[in-house]
Amino acid sequence: MAVPKRKTSKSKRDMRRSHHKAEVLSLGTCSHCGQPKKPHFICPSCGYYKNKEIVKVSGE
Ligand SMILES: [Zn+2]
Incomplete structure (x- = not known):
């Protein structure tokens, strides 16, 4: 099995982890209905996409 020759330095380890962060939520x-929803997804609160009802949402 291949094994790393050198221990990854704290600097290199932390540089790698600098990308490990929560993704910024993009919402439209x-x-x-004006509720926040993900772009290119049907609306979770009314079930509409492109001004057309796609799915029936229970408890409307
Ligand atoms: Zn909606």
Whole structure:
């Protein structure tokens, strides 16, 4: 099995981990109900996408 020749320095380890962060949430608003929703996803609160009802949301 291949094994690293050198211990990764704290600097290199931390440089690698500098990308380990939570993704920034990008949210749009639904044009039908105005609730926040993910772009290119159907609206979770009303089930609309492109001004058309795609799925029925229970408890509306
Ligand atoms: Zn909606």
